[in-house]
Amino acid sequence: MAFPDSRREAPMAAPSESERMAAYDMQVELVTRIGVQELAPGTGSLREALASLKSLIDFTRATLHTYSIGLERGADLGRPTVQSLAYALVNDTIRPFTTPWHPRLAAYEARCPVDTSPLDHEAAWPEAEAMRAELAALREPLLRIVGGLGDISGADFGVAATG
DSSP states (O other): OOOTTOOOOOOOOOOOHHHHHHHHHHHHHHHTSBTTBOOOTTOSOHHHHHHHHHHHHHHHHHHHHHHGGGSOOTTTTSSOOHHHHHHIIIIIIIHHHHHHHHHHHHHHHTTOOTTSOHHHHHHTOTTHHHHHHHHHHTHHHHHHHHHHHHHHHOOOOSOOOOO
């Protein structure tokens, strides 16, 4: 029974097959990369972490190009879309981290003595711990994006945001 002046909300349409496939592809990349997978203190390379994050930007762009015809536009649907999550991933999460850290690390790397390995030189960088802390802080927003992609793809990789 309908009441006068009552609104019926249309049920949200299920994501398209292209939307689900693009979400899944991005989700797989995210859950297997630095940012979601933590870089334990004193392990790994900050240069490689930056390269991994940069490759996520490239992968995200390529995914949007691959599936662009079948993707929902923006978040006008009242729920996140692959495009809105991709924008949040690249422009609101990864780029604000890589933009300041890439040139700072590159400037330090350029001063590496010939007789010192790049990893040893990086480990001695006075800013290494600050960069590692900011890298660790990326985990929560990245996990929220993984969750949004999982809502679209239907896949659950067993990682969840704790905040």
